[in-house]
Amino acid sequence: MTDRDFRMLRSTLSALALAAVALPGLAAAEPLKVGVLLTLSGPPAVLGEHARDGALLALKKLGGTLGGMEAEFLVTDAEGKPDIAAQKARRLVESDGAEFVIGPIFSNVMAAIAGPVTEAGAFLLSPNSGPSVLAGEGCNTDIFVVSYQNDQPDQVMGEYANGAGYGNVVLIAPNYQAGMDHLGGFKRTYEGTVTSELLTQLGQLDYSAELAQIAAFQPDAVYAFLPGGMGVNFVKQYAQAGLSGIPMMSSFTTDETTLPAMQDAALGMYSSGSWAPDLDVPGNAEFVAEFIAEYGRVPASYAAYAYDTVMLIDAAVAAAGTEDRDALREALKTVDFPTVRGKFSFGANQFPVQDFYLTEVVQREDGAYATSAKELVVADYVDAYAGACTAD
Amino acid sequence: MRMANLFLLQLLNGAQFGILLFLVAAGLTLVFGIMDFINLAHGVLYMLGAYLMAMFALATGSFWLGLLLALGATLAVGLVLEWAVFRRLYDRPHLDQVLATFALLLILSEGVKILWGSAPLNVAMPELLSGSVPLAGPLRYPVYRIAIIAAGLATALGLWWLITRTRAGMLLRAGASNRPMVAALGVDISRLFMLVFALGAMLAGFAGALVSPVLSVDPGMGDQILILTFVVIVIGGVGSVKGAFAGALLVGIVDTVGRIFGPIWLKLVMDPAAAAQAGRVLAPMLIYLLMAAVLSWRPNGLFGRPS
Numbered sequence: 001m002t003d004r005d006f007r008m009l010r011s012t013l014s015a016l017a018l019a020a021v022a023l024p025g026l027a028a029a030e031p032l033k034v035g036v037l038l039t040l041s042g043p044p045a046v047l048g049e050h051a052r053d054g055a056l057l058a059l060k061k062l063g064g065t066l067g068g069m070e071a072e073f074l075v076t077d078a079e080g081k082p083d084i085a086a087q088k089a090r091r092l093v094e095s096d097g098a099e100f101v102i103g104p105i106f107s108n109v110m111a112a113i114a115g116p117v118t119e120a121g122a123f124l125l126s127p128n129s130g131p132s133v134l135a136g137e138g139c140n141t142d143i144f145v146v147s148y149q150n151d152q153p154d155q156v157m158g159e160y161a162n163g164a165g166y167g168n169v170v171l172i173a174p175n176y177q178a179g180m181d182h183l184g185g186f187k188r189t190y191e192g193t194v195t196s197e198l199l200t201q202l203g204q205l206d207y208s209a210e211l212a213q214i215a216a217f218q219p220d221a222v223y224a225f226l227p228g229g230m231g232v233n234f235v236k237q238y239a240q241a242g243l244s245g246i247p248m249m250s251s252f253t254t255d256e257t258t259l260p261a262m263q264d265a266a267l268g269m270y271s272s273g274s275w276a277p278d279l280d281v282p283g284n285a286e287f288v289a290e291f292i293a294e295y296g297r298v299p300a301s302y303a304a305y306a307y308d309t310v311m312l313i314d315a316a317v318a319a320a321g322t323e324d325r326d327a328l329r330e331a332l333k334t335v336d337f338p339t340v341r342g343k344f345s346f347g348a349n350q351f352p353v354q355d356f357y358l359t360e361v362v363q364r365e366d367g368a369y370a371t372s373a374k375e376l377v378v379a380d381y382v383d384a385y386a387g388a389c390t391a392d
Numbered sequence: 393m394r395m396a397n398l399f400l401l402q403l404l405n406g407a408q409f410g411i412l413l414f415l416v417a418a419g420l421t422l423v424f425g426i427m428d429f430i431n432l433a434h435g436v437l438y439m440l441g442a443y444l445m446a447m448f449a450l451a452t453g454s455f456w457l458g459l460l461l462a463l464g465a466t467l468a469v470g471l472v473l474e475w476a477v478f479r480r481l482y483d484r485p486h487l488d489q490v491l492a493t494f495a496l497l498l499i500l501s502e503g504v505k506i507l508w509g510s511a512p513l514n515v516a517m518p519e520l521l522s523g524s525v526p527l528a529g530p531l532r533y534p535v536y537r538i539a540i541i542a543a544g545l546a547t548a549l550g551l552w553w554l555i556t557r558t559r560a561g562m563l564l565r566a567g568a569s570n571r572p573m574v575a576a577l578g579v580d581i582s583r584l585f586m587l588v589f590a591l592g593a594m595l596a597g598f599a600g601a602l603v604s605p606v607l608s609v610d611p612g613m614g615d616q617i618l619i620l621t622f623v624v625i626v627i628g629g630v631g632s633v634k635g636a637f638a639g640a641l642l643v644g645i646v647d648t649v650g651r652i653f654g655p656i657w658l659k660l661v662m663d664p665a666a667a668a669q670a671g672r673v674l675a676p677m678l679i680y681l682l683m684a685a686v687l688s689w690r691p692n693g694l695f696g697r698p699s
Contacts, residue, residue, distance in 0.1 A: 041505075042611075042612070043510070043610055043611055043612030045505065045510035045611075046509070046510045046511040046512075049510060049511075175672055175676075199672050200651075201675075201676045203612070203616050205607055205613075205616060205617070206405070206409050206607075206648070208401075208402075208405035208408070208409070208537070208648065209402060209405060209648050209649075209651045209652045210651075212398055212401045212402060212405065212531065212652070213398070213652060215531050215532070216397075216398055216531065228512070228608075228610070229512055229607075229608035229610045229612060229613065230608075231608075232512045232607070232608030232610070233606070233607050233608050236605070236606060236607070236608075237534075237606060240517070240522070240524065240534040240536060240537075240606065241524060241532060241533075241534055242523075242524040242532040242534070257511055258511075258512060258608075260511055260512070260513070260514060261511070261512035261513055261514040261608055261609065261610075262514065263514050263516075297511075
């Protein structure tokens with residue numbers, strides 16, 4: 001060995017050693033990266049926090065692995081802003097190497113990130129948002145909505161109102177797109193008379209004007225879509241105005257994210273969902289107990305759906321690995337996974353086909369307030385848009 | 393008859409909402425008018441009042457004790473903020489003040505979220521003030537809202553007495569019209585400012601604590617009220633507490649009554665579908681239209697001094 005050869009060998013070896021020190025990841029297999037893109041700041045942050053915690057709980061339960069591969073969650077704040085979320089989604093899939101993105105909470109964010117995520121070759125799995133534009137003609141084989149189609153909870157309440165014999169109802173929602181959509185969903189199935197449709201300002205504080213009208217109309221029931229703080233304001237003022245005698249039905253208004261602030265004022269109010277903390281199916285009680293132990297609050301549906309989403313990825317990766325994308329897509333669509341909803345399957349448009357229950361606000365034995373599954377309203381519910389989805 | 397009842401009810405609701413706006417606006421207009429200082433963080437003090445109330449009411453198990461502690465705590469927060477931040481901004485241009493107080497708004501909002509979490513909190517209503525009283529026909533009115541009106545009126549009366557009948561009030565009025573002259577007469581202007589600021593903070597905190605049993609206590613509550621408050625003080629005339637009172641009642645009543653009766657009155661002049669549509673579009677704009685109308689009539693607001 002000449003002196004020169006020796007020097008080259010020495011520098012090569014030291015470079016290799018350096019690389020091994022600097023990039024420990026090279027030694028082990030690259031972990032499977034999953035972007036978790038949720039709104040984690042601003043007033044609606046609590047929804048994203050529930051979803052994030054549900055996903056992290058699932059990963060913890062799986063020992064930090066997905067389908068036997070070491071997994072890493074890249075938790076990212078979508079900030080509730082579509083443009084920022086789109087940038088962050090692009091970074092997750094293009095530079096950070098995420099093969100799955102779990103998110104988002106809000107449908108306007110969904111519209112912004114669907115393109116960037118799927119065009120980069122990653123799968124998008126939604127733990128909450130299920131907009132109609134992605135359910136019908138615009139369906140996409142790389143997008144899996146694990147929660148529900150946005151209109152379904154409202155349609156279920158419409159069905160319930162028919163069954164309960166409510167002849168006339170007053171509707172109330174904020175005056176913006178989602179408000180119209182949700183009321184539209186209710187009206188699609190409700191067969192009685194809509195006495196009045198009260199459209200309020202987004203972020204409205206005081207509902208005395210609307211409550212006065214409800215008191216004057218004395219309808220058989222009220223149907224509300226008032227998410228977050230709006231719902232808290234409305235529900236508290238509803239009870240204080242002495243209207244508790246009029247049944248209140250809602251969607252996204254009385255759930256585990258708002259009930260801690262509503263407490264007794266919300267007792268007995270109805271909504272619908274494909275999951276509730278006390279839904280009596282295998283694994284659910286265990287999930288709820290573990291969630292409470294870990295995060296100190298009763299999980300909301302956002303947490304349950306995110307938990308299911310991670311379990312779905314785990315089962316699909318275990319079945320098909322990550323090398324063959326087509327096999328993985330097929331596995332995502334058909335694989336059996338342990339769901340906290342009892343049963344779960346995807347329809348033609350990668351939206352769920354699942355049972356919907358009437359839920360009622362109750363106080364749990366531990367004193368916390370939560371929704372409780374009361375009765376099955378619709379079984380194996382297919383959303384209204386699935387028929388228009390032709391991609392396959 | 394039913395219409396008349398509904399109108400009366402809405403008038404009460406509007407007055408109650410207006411009184412609430414007044415409590416927040418009084419502090420803002422004092423600080424703005426006397427100190428020529430734009431404080432975007434004022435809404436955060438309102439939010440802080442509600443959160444402190446939630447914390448103390450839960451800790452002590454008593455609404456009244458919680459209210460007392462929350463008042464003391466917001467006063468203390470006001471003093472600390474004035475000493476640590478605002479004092480350094482008085483002589484700076486408005487743009488700097490806006491930037492600094494906006495930063496403070498973000499910091500405090502995030503701080504509240506770190507301390508208490510982002511889920512809305514609940515404050516139990518005191519037994520004494522819960523329930524509702526019959527008003528007319530099927531309409532009932534919550535006792536607590538009557539209590540809010542009473543508390544707000546009492547505060548307004550107290551402020552009026554403080555400003556027109558006491559020495560401190562005299563200095564306040566003097567400071568508002570000619571600051572250098574008051575300083576030249578040997579009055580400690582910086583101490584006066586500190587007191588004004590702390591009083592404003594406490595009023596905002598009081599409003600927050602007062603509404604906590606009615607409204608959602610969440611990190612966004614300060615931002616929602618801040619914009620309305622600015623509308624109120626612009627309508628009333630910047631710096632005038634009397635103006636803030638009139639402006640707040642006006643905004644509260646126009647907003648609340650207009651939301652219901654706007655569409656009904658529109659139906660008298662156009663067909664029902666168009667009236668409903670126009671009503672929906674116009675209702676959120678009403679208070680801004682009111683502001684524009686007032687300003688075109690009196691460019692300095694109802695009780696504002698010509699600048």
